[in-house]
């Protein structure tokens with residue numbers, strides 16, 4: 277009984293807080309470059325065609341996981357969202373912060389994990405409206421900002 281209780285406590289031990297973004301996302305878990313993740317949040321939220329995108333993220337937790345992928349609900353993924361618990365998960369061991377699933381999962385959070393029908397051509401049920409809503413373009417454009425910087429096309433602010 278005591279062992280079980282201790283195990284339970286150990287599994288509930290809080291992950292170390294790494295940063296809290298200006299939109300109110302607490303990043304916990306693996307060490308991350310907080311300044312770069314802040315910039316990712318900025319570049320995403322100002323592009324998303326959704327009212328109060330930043331405010332919708334308030335009190336979310338983003339869990340930085342080790343490695344690059346894991347199996348979640350039977351699929352190999354780089355991250356996932358759990359809007360009911362106001363949490364997103366992303367594997368942090370990619371070469372640049374923009375390459376992680378962070379902005380992708382934050383987008384699900386801003387959308388409150390809603391997947392309105394119909395499913396756009398070329399999308400799946402989890403991203404049903406990402407084409408017609410312009411959300412997918414906002415995600416790609418936000419990431420492109422950083423890719424351009426890596427390529428020396430756009431100076432880092």
Ligand SMILES: [Zn+2]
Nearest residue numbers: 380384402403
């Ligand atoms: Zn997704």
